[in-house]
Amino acid sequence: MAVLKVEFDNFLCFDNFSTDFSYPKKLVSSNLNGEYFANYPSVRYRKVNIVVGSNASGKTSLGRAIWHVFLFLKEKESNNITSLVKDDSRNFFVLMDCMFNNGVFFRVEIKKDLETDELLVRLRQLQAQHDDTYESLVNKLDDSKPFENYLTALDKFVFGGWNFAFPSIENGFDKIECKYDDSEKEEFCEVYKKVLQTMDPTIKNVYPSSEIPDSFIVVFEDDDAVAVTNGSKLSSIKRLSSGTKYAVNIAGVIHSIKKHKNGFYFVDEQFSYVNSDIEIACLMKMISLLDDGEQLFFTTHNEELLALPLPNHTFNFISKFKDEEGTRILWTNASIEKRNNVNIKNLYDNDFFNASPDVNDILNIAES
Template identity: 60%
Template sequence: MAVLTIEFDNFLCFDNFVADFTYPKKLVNSSLKNECLKKFPNIRVRKANIIIGSNASGKTSFGRAIWHVFMFLKNKEAIKITSLIKNVNKDTNILMDYIDADGLFSRIEILAKANNQGIDVKIRQLEAKPNDTYEMLVKRLPNDVLFENYIVALEKIIPLGWNFVFPSIESGGFELIYCDFIKEEEKPLFCKIFKNVLIIMDVSIKTVYPSNEVENSYIIVFVDNTKIHISHGDKINEIKKLSSGTKYAANIAQILFCISKYKNGFYFVDEQFSYVNSDIEIACLSKMISLLGDSEQLFFTTHNTEILNLNLPIHSFNFLVKEKNEDGVQIKWLNASQFEKRNNVRIKNLYDNNYFDISPNVNPIFDIGESC
């Protein structure tokens, strides 16, 4: 499954927000192969979506909003939408276009009516033809479909695959989260990936293996043969002997494992490397991208601008910007290709020179200590 477009209005911190994950023109000699649907080569989808933004620019909120939409589609629970409504006195509108590997194109529109008057959903679907583009699909969408109660409408939805990993503070109390659905025969591969991530973060770690006593638990062994036991749901701040960055190794390993096994299709990795060395973050991200299968997407948020040096298409780099307006603030989604069409330009140089006009204003910091 590939998500093509998302729109939010009056949802969480987003108003009149549009994010497009397609690109219009086939790239020559692109460093990232197969950025299209295998059976539908003219439907071009950005596989790698690097999201950079200043503090409080909406990176985690963006992932959280998408996650709540996916949960709503899966579980048909109104609370997944109503809990994120920004202003209950206004309608909330959400739109998502996506397509599966076999060419079933879906447009889902969610309307949460003002003052808690209920949620209606409109679902329009059609089968893609071999030469279709995204724009052609949108034009062919039927116009005779009406909004209906979400319980009825969502019966038409085929379950979607997704994997979201948020910072521990966003995931419910600093909990360690990794695959609790790993099959027995898959555990050797997961342990190998887990070990490789652990040993690059901490040279005092020797190996890791699954616990035979506790389900969904692993034993980390150090070079001095001391051991620690970790389990799914453990409180990260209570895990002893691991550094702040190393504690995130399990989350990083589970994402690498799931991508390598094509388990989910849509991956959102949010701020998992805040305590991790820049070179390690870049290496892990590069491997995640290289492991992506056909019709799969990775969304990756970071503060590390060194990632802008990666050899990726210019449209892989996105920026979230919070701007003041008459109503307060608005968050905008900007793609680097909106500013620079050439694919051989070093994005990092443009960013360092504030070409995208998104650098934070740090002058108030330098005013500290100055006389009033």
């Protein structure tokens, strides 16, 4: 599954925000294979979306917004949406276009009835044909379909298949998730071991615990061992360094992509404590494992990623700016630079994408 477009208004930090994750023209030369749906080759989507932005620019909020829409579509609980509305005194709007591998395209729009406060949804679905493009699918949507009560609109709508990895300081994401069936344990363990040993060469072995359910034992060269247990707190593993604590999440995402368990992956700043080369290696492994119809979002502060040989449209820049209308989110895709031989990192270093923070307030501390 892939997200092709989102629009958010009065939703988390987003006002009048719109961006799409499709691309209109077939690329003349691309080193990223399969940026389209296998049976629908003209429905082109950005398979890998690297999002770079300063602190509090909206990277995690983008993930949370998408995640909550997904939860809403799956669980059909209004709180997933209403809890993210920024200003209750005015209306909000959410739009999301998605397509499944089987060619089912849908647009969901969410708002509330201002008089009754009822949550309203307009869900329009259609089956793509072989020659359809994203634009033709949008044009085929039935404009006469009205908004309905969300429970009526989403009745019988089945949705699922995602993997969000947020920083441990985000609500609910400090818990270790390593619950695997017996058939998967060895395979996950192998991925986990490779990631962990890269980060900490003093780790000798990693193996599934036979005594503690849903646990893995990490053994160090001095034969000290710690248990990494599903449900326990990431911050509670004392022996592991800050970066290696994240290895379990990182390994979880790599394993999940390897097994094509989810289809949609949002990896949010899992590498803040991780060496840049290791981050690049993990990202490249995730990309190489992505299958047709899958999509990866990857947020980072690491500008070294911008020098990687990926299509320009892979790179996105997010920043907050103030103008007469208030503070808004500015989203820029690097495809505004048409030349593929231009180093995106060099443009970023030169603030071509308006994503650099203004650090003058810090520099002015105690300056007369």
